[in-house]
Amino acid sequence: MTTSKDVQRMRVSKSCYLLQFSKLNAEEIAWRSGYPDAAPSARSFIGYVGLTPGEYRRRFGAF
Known part of the structure; x- marks a missing residue:
């Protein structure tokens, strides 16, 4: 069984x-x-x- 933290980690990875x-x-x-x-x-x-999602995109985004 997957824990709540594992689910959150998979969502953040996506x-x-x-x-x-x-x-x-x-x-x-x-x-x-x-x-x-x-x-x-x-x-x-x-x-x-x-990081916020916006900060992450500015640092690591491919576009």
């Missing part, structure tokens, strides 16, 4: 990928990563990565 390699907006990335909207997605992202 968000990282989408932030790096797509031009999707924050709402779409949150939805595709399994979050209902951008707010809980951003909170989890900051907790695991230490």
